Amino acid sequence: MASRRNKRTIPIRRIATRVSAQELCRAYGIEYSFLISMIEYGIIEAEPHRDFDTSVLTRIGRAVRLHRDLQVNPAGIAVILDLLEELESVNTRLSVLERLHNYRNR
């Protein structure tokens, strides 16, 4: 099989801080209506007449996977994401305490 490898190196300096609804739908393979319901259920924040802040990407990724893989509806996604974030925070605090506990007296 004829095969040629072109190698190109592109340095990136600018990272986008905004992402449009259309780009979000494309990136995660979702319908516009799903995006709207995520806003309605408070899963992500939308500002009027502006593209989304890229900080919504983490939540959207999770929401889409929960919906696609486990058939969770938007109300369920909202609860799960809030609980997961709380769990992560609790786990961090627990790790801090475990580190404290593990210091040995010398």
Next chain:
Amino acid sequence: MAKRDFYQVLGVKRDASEEEIRKAYRNLARKFHPDVNKAAGSEDRFKEIGEAYSVLNDSKKRAAYDKYGEMWKHAEELDAAAESRSGPNAHYTHMEDLGSLFEELFRTRGPRGYSSPSRGSGVFPIPGMDQHAKIDISLEEAFHGASRTLRFTYPESQPDGQGRPRSEEIKVKIPPGVTNGQILRLAGKGGPGSGNAPSGDLYIELRITPHKLFEVDGKDIYLSLPISPWEAALGATISVPVLAGKVEMKIPAGAQAGGKLRLKGKGLPGSPAGDQYVVLKIVTPKAKSQKQREFYRDMAEEFNYDPRAELGV
């Protein structure tokens, strides 16, 4: 790596009903979903469960799997081969499979259902696929910024209609102050479009690896700090490690174990920057000599202190 038996993966018997398979899948999918289960290996396990279910949930595929095991995808060819007992076609068939596998690989790269590249590209302008990647960085890199080179291989159509793989390296500069789980979006740095169509975007998920001293919560960092009983009782100014090096921190007199002190703005940079929290542990030195034991006894006498007074015993 040899694949596990699909029935074993779902924990069901070979004669399990469709309902039993569906139920087992739902339970396991919920348990091992990588967004819910943060344990290492849960993602691989989830994929394995999904693959097993996709076959066992489809009566045709399941029948092929029961008959041919791991080779179930080739059921039709194996059936045909068994029927005609002719060997010479075997090699050709294998080559065809490689082609379809190649197409399948590229097709599954993006979330959107594109037609396979060899059929679609070059004819209609098709926007490039969005790419999703994950990068592990250390906490120091999250603080100072970092750079990584990612390599992607895309099929590229030539004027002669032949698709050839093209490898592209992208050097990503990660800015200081990124947080765990944050996703960076690099517009137009995903897969190239065909014809005049625009390129896709590149999405990079960042994961901060565990640090030997600090825990991270968003932009805030936590440090567990051991101090001596006299530092706690009398107060002290001590050196504390921070991401930028070290700072002098004042411990107030009468500090208690578990007490949390804040070093404002010493967390991950940003606007606003995160804080560093220092959680205190009072470490009591062992009395190793006669003199030290005497010293503790003198303390007991001098303080006449009952830490259990509130327990009412």
